[in-house]
Amino acid sequence: MTSRDKPFARALTLNFPQLGRAITASGGETVLQSARRHGIRIVGACGGRGTCGACMVHISDGEIEADHADPAAPSPAAPANRKKWVRACRVRARSNCTVEVAPRSLAPVARADVAGDGDADLLRLDAAVASCEVHVAEATLADNVADIDRVIRALALPIDAPGAPSIGTVDLVAAQQLPQTLRDAAWSLRLCLRGSELIDVAPPGSRVLGLAVDLGTTNAAGFLVDLQSGARLASLGLENPQVAWGADLISRIDYTVGGPAGAADELRAAAAAAIDALAHDLCAAVGARATEIVDVVVCGNTAMHHLLLGLPVRQLGRAPFVAAVRDAMDVKAREFGLGVSPGAYVHVAPNVGGFVGGDHVAALLATESHWRAAATSLVMDIGTNTEISLIHDGVFLSASSPSGPALEGGHISCGMRAAEGAIERVGLDGGRLAVRTIGGKAPLGLCGSGVLDTLATLRRAGIVDRRGRIQAPHRDVGGQDGERFAVLAPGVHFTQADVRAVQLAKAAIRTAVDLLLADVGLEAPAIGRFIIAGAFGAYIDIDSAVAIGMFPDLPRERFVQVGNAAGAGVRQMLASTAARSRARQLAAGCRYVEMSTRAQFQRAFMHNIGFH
Amino acid sequence: MTSRDKPFARALTLNFPQLGRAITASGGETVLQSARRHGIRIVGACGGRGTCGACMVHISDGEIEADHADPAAPSPAAPANRKKWVRACRVRARSNCTVEVAPRSLAPVARADVAGDGDADLLRLDAAVASCEVHVAEATLADNVADIDRVIRALALPIDAPGAPSIGTVDLVAAQQLPQTLRDAAWSLRLCLRGSELIDVAPPGSRVLGLAVDLGTTNAAGFLVDLQSGARLASLGLENPQVAWGADLISRIDYTVGGPAGAADELRAAAAAAIDALAHDLCAAVGARATEIVDVVVCGNTAMHHLLLGLPVRQLGRAPFVAAVRDAMDVKAREFGLGVSPGAYVHVAPNVGGFVGGDHVAALLATESHWRAAATSLVMDIGTNTEISLIHDGVFLSASSPSGPALEGGHISCGMRAAEGAIERVGLDGGRLAVRTIGGKAPLGLCGSGVLDTLATLRRAGIVDRRGRIQAPHRDVGGQDGERFAVLAPGVHFTQADVRAVQLAKAAIRTAVDLLLADVGLEAPAIGRFIIAGAFGAYIDIDSAVAIGMFPDLPRERFVQVGNAAGAGVRQMLASTAARSRARQLAAGCRYVEMSTRAQFQRAFMHNIGFH
Numbered sequence A, B: 001m002t003s004r005d006k007p008f009a010r011a012l013t014l015n016f017p018q019l020g021r022a023i024t025a026s027g028g029e030t031v032l033q034s035a036r037r038h039g040i041r042i043v044g045a046c047g048g049r050g051t052c053g054a055c056m057v058h059i060s061d062g063e064i065e066a067d068h069a070d071p072a073a074p075s076p077a078a079p080a081n082r083k084k085w086v087r088a089c090r091v092r093a094r095s096n097c098t099v100e101v102a103p104r105s106l107a108p109v110a111r112a113d114v115a116g117d118g119d120a121d122l123l124r125l126d127a128a129v130a131s132c133e134v135h136v137a138e139a140t141l142a143d144n145v146a147d148i149d150r151v152i153r154a155l156a157l158p159i160d161a162p163g164a165p166s167i168g169t170v171d172l173v174a175a176q177q178l179p180q181t182l183r184d185a186a187w188s189l190r191l192c193l194r195g196s197e198l199i200d201v202a203p204p205g206s207r208v209l210g211l212a213v214d215l216g217t218t219n220a221a222g223f224l225v226d227l228q229s230g231a232r233l234a235s236l237g238l239e240n241p242q243v244a245w246g247a248d249l250i251s252r253i254d255y256t257v258g259g260p261a262g263a264a265d266e267l268r269a270a271a272a273a274a275i276d277a278l279a280h281d282l283c284a285a286v287g288a289r290a291t292e293i294v295d296v297v298v299c300g301n302t303a304m305h306h307l308l309l310g311l312p313v314r315q316l317g318r319a320p321f322v323a324a325v326r327d328a329m330d331v332k333a334r335e336f337g338l339g340v341s342p343g344a345y346v347h348v349a350p351n352v353g354g355f356v357g358g359d360h361v362a363a364l365l366a367t368e369s370h371w372r373a374a375a376t377s378l379v380m381d382i383g384t385n386t387e388i389s390l391i392h393d394g395v396f397l398s399a400s401s402p403s404g405p406a407l408e409g410g411h412i413s414c415g416m417r418a419a420e421g422a423i424e425r426v427g428l429d430g431g432r433l434a435v436r437t438i439g440g441k442a443p444l445g446l447c448g449s450g451v452l453d454t455l456a457t458l459r460r461a462g463i464v465d466r467r468g469r470i471q472a473p474h475r476d477v478g479g480q481d482g483e484r485f486a487v488l489a490p491g492v493h494f495t496q497a498d499v500r501a502v503q504l505a506k507a508a509i510r511t512a513v514d515l516l517l518a519d520v521g522l523e524a525p526a527i528g529r530f531i532i533a534g535a536f537g538a539y540i541d542i543d544s545a546v547a548i549g550m551f552p553d554l555p556r557e558r559f560v561q562v563g564n565a566a567g568a569g570v571r572q573m574l575a576s577t578a579a580r581s582r583a584r585q586l587a588a589g590c591r592y593v594e595m596s597t598r599a600q601f602q603r604a605f606m607h608n609i610g611f612h
Helices: A030-039 A147-156 A172-184 A243-246 A249-258 A263-285 A301-307 A358-366 A448-460 A498-521 A535-539 A540-548 A565-575 A577-589 A599-609 B031-037 B149-157 B173-185 B241-245 B249-258 B263-285 B302-309 B360-367 B446-461 B496-517 B536-539 B542-547 B564-576 B577-589 B599-609
Strands: A012-016 A021-025 A056-061 A065-066 A092-095 A095-102 A130-133 A186-194 A195-203 A209-215 A218-224 A232-239 A295-299 A329-334 A343-350 A376-381 A386-392 A396-401 A420-431 A432-437 A479-480 A483-489 A492-495 A529-533 A559-563 A590-592 B012-014 B021-025 B056-061 B062-068 B091-093 B097-100 B129-135 B188-194 B199-203 B209-215 B219-226 B232-239 B293-300 B329-331 B346-347 B374-382 B388-390 B393-401 B422-431 B434-437 B477-480 B482-489 B490-497 B529-533 B558-564 B591-594
Touching: A012 A030, A012 A329, A021 A030, A030 A092, A056 A147, A065 B232, A065 B393, A130 A147, A147 A172, A147 A186, A147 A565, A172 B302, A172 B329, A186 A329, A209 A263, A209 A358, A209 A565, A218 A263, A218 A565, A218 B293, A232 A243, A232 A263, A243 A249, A243 A263, A249 A263, A249 A301, A249 A396, A263 A295, A263 A301, A295 A358, A295 A565, A301 A343, A301 B173, A329 B173, A358 A386, A358 A565, A358 A577, A376 A498, A386 A498, A386 B393, A396 A498, A420 A448, A432 A483, A448 A483, A448 A492, A448 A498, A448 A535, A448 A540, A483 A498, A492 A498, A492 B232, A498 A599, A529 A535, A535 B490, A559 A565, A565 A577, A577 A590, B012 B031, B021 B031, B031 B091, B097 B536, B129 B149, B129 B293, B149 B173, B149 B188, B173 B188, B173 B199, B173 B496, B188 B374, B209 B263, B209 B360, B209 B564, B219 B564, B232 B241, B232 B263, B241 B249, B241 B496, B249 B302, B263 B293, B263 B302, B293 B302, B293 B360, B293 B564, B302 B346, B360 B388, B360 B564, B360 B577, B374 B496, B374 B564, B388 B496, B393 B496, B422 B482, B434 B482, B446 B482, B446 B490, B446 B496, B482 B496, B490 B496, B496 B599, B529 B536, B529 B564, B536 B558, B558 B564, B564 B577, B577 B591
Parallel strands: A012 A095, A209 A295, A295 A343, A376 A529, A396 A590, A529 A559, B012 B097, B209 B293, B293 B346, B374 B529, B393 B591, B529 B558
Antiparallel strands: A012 A021, A056 A095, A065 A092, A130 A186, A186 A195, A209 A218, A218 A232, A329 A343, A376 A386, A386 A396, A420 A432, A479 A483, A483 A492, B012 B021, B056 B097, B062 B091, B129 B188, B188 B199, B209 B219, B219 B232, B329 B346, B374 B388, B388 B393, B422 B434, B477 B482, B482 B490
């Protein structure tokens, strides 16, 4: 029997020379599965179902077998080169292979907006966790009360400021660590209390740190805060490792509900791993230990919230779209297996309803001064799901619109993340399409802000008509296999299908805005503040967004691009229990409006598909 | 190379025909270690150090290698038979072996006193966990609030009794289970709340059960209570599986501190396994599921408390004998890996100080009506450690006395547990020693009550003199290798060393009583109630105890044998938060007196060794 007869029986080696990695493929798994298992991040937008064509690889050496269920070979990722590209999720190695990942399929470091987003670096402190240092009397035969009682007695002495904390209950792990910590530090301690619960004991001089996380569908942004000074010590953006299971929420929910046993645990572990990586890397950056993190706040949309908490998502993903939990939850960090202080809690921010989650609540919290500045305001966070709140006359109406990944460069034939070489600006130069890339590098693909610009420019140049059809002839229009495309740069095309994808996205957003306005009897000009939150929203060109009809044509000064407001809001929640209360109040006060099942939605959506 | 050259390289089989078990021995482990690993309980009083001679086995077939460090071969367990008995902790198999365990070394089912101990079977209810059933409106598109909000809304409706529970926080696992439970049960639920925390969701009609555990050094007694009616549903006694690591607390502490890495985890897991076994077996006995247990209370001495909670015992086992935690703790059952409701808490009863723990507090709680009946009362729980509280004029003085296992038949040459064939009564019949065994079976050995009787009888017959020496000649006195012994039955001897062991035990107890009295300026006759708690205490003959000087010679009506008062007290704590408060109050109100380091203790002890 040759190895050809049993192609999957032995472990094969996959070499990734680009990444300097060699991994093993086993048990008949796909190249994408092997890569995932070894932590190599290949973009997969559909959860490995073979429908998105995001996970393109070229096998330069070795033999592969294509999945029988593989649909027609996808169009090449970069037509300019003649390599044969295949979907990593649809091929299996039959021998040792050398694998090249298409540049746009390699998950780059995210351009998460983690700095300079408008809030003061010094947060107003009203933290959930208080700390103090105590020195206790050494235990002797004449005074051998229990260690914890020794600490309680020392706290009761009037040596500290009035209002000094007092201990009611003790976290189990803190109690386990107390005796050795106390003796190692010569009977001195730094204590952390959450309310009256002693949650952490450490040697005097240990830091008292907090971690705020904006757990987005695509990116996770983390912020390390000194809970004694309120100073932001470090910030970091990582890709959400759940992306490996699908770019959009529905893909991940489908995988969780219909996937193998343990699928929910895989996604839960991936979300926790992202938080843990942020904790570890942020602490390493400032020379701290992750165990010095004694409080964590996480915000995310309802699906992120449920997947992180291990709450079932079956009911959330199908009508009538019911969450398990809406309000904030406080869960011991060790229940997630995080490497922070074992007694720390994770405060998971409250949701509104549907997919409108804690990240939107955090954005509302952080933008309150903006939305209070007008009688009618709109707060929008554009992403794979776009969350929108209309605030008018004390009424908060919130909706979620499944705008899809197109606006962020996903499911676009040459789309890519906002990394170097991504086209971020498109305009006309002498009637020809002209582009600018991130980092000024040779164009590799198109990121979100570039996608909007492209469609607006194609409209302005008359290349795309009112109904969205690409018109020929034009010097920058080409065609292949009956599909027209605009040529933005060598090998970077914007196809008729891409135009359709953006039309669907912009119509979904605009329709949600229109219907929320209609619900309170208003029209677009009533919007006094149009607040655009989110990393992506910070980079888009308002004129382009208005030109394609995604935003209403308001006076430009009413638009406010606040950047990662969710990140700012979650930092406020970390620093302040008052902010947590306000967030819960806002979340409970928002009325969630389910758009997808409304008859008017379909009518308005069809209207908004075209260009006016 | 023959197998003789590498005697430990392959897995060998150990057959235990008595038990119908065959197990593997591996890696050079001792017969005791192999047995432990496979759950075969051989009594080991010293934690495998080879000093107690409790783990006697006979290898009838196969080859063994004795440990080089093995001291002289112990005296045979049953001199009447000619088998060669060896310590299981000192021999290793060199081939497949057939192993016979000495009857007295087989851990029998404990005669834990779990029934008929004087408290009403129906407990007064004031439970920490409240339950109710709700029916909620089915989720629809028009009403798609989160599941938990649906439940909260239903609770807020005035359909229930006033004072209905309201939900503040939700346990994570309860939240995870809510959506499916709600839909499986057609939108009806039974809820359990602990304070305002929703800890359990279950289909309507599920039982609401509580588990009370008296986790003794030797035995664990469990009680299953219906928290809706207060009825005791079932009771069960098991051996504490920690016995495999040593009969006494110091052996287990030594093993935890000086043993291999993970030693503390082994003992923690063993304690948790005992509680889990009680939960499982008690529920099975009444046709319930262990997950219907929504509240657990455990009491034990301070070492049991620490070992169960994974608290370090290093400081507890050596001067100045400092506990990590004294007060009660409430810990989620899932932190122990218990198979009860995952949201349930385990309430671990408060300690007093030293080794005087929650079991003694539970005994004080349960005997309050007794000790309130006199101006000066004494509550004593006799065991391997004997805990004593003297209550006088509002002052509670508590002490622990290391009376050792002799009074319970441990470290006695023919000692055994209170199982069938154990001699439990000894007297004189025509000047000859006469015995009665449990179950009327042929005498195998001597259990605790029999030990006391034996010494009292030997004194009364003049066989033992004032200083404790066995006198010869007497028809029932023999000798071997220069050591005298009394012959109780064929093969059941009571040796000079046994007399010494009981002298040490009774002196330790009596000395503690005397010193506590002295601390408040009293003498023994002042004791108005002498309350003897504990399973062992229920079986002893007061006259024998007085005869050997263990108890003062008070009018017999002042002695009260209340049985397993700790079990009664822990059941009260399970049923009533007021009882938990009272227990915490009692524990905090007791002043712990460290005996072992007092100069007077040594003097008084020497005085109490002899007979007066």
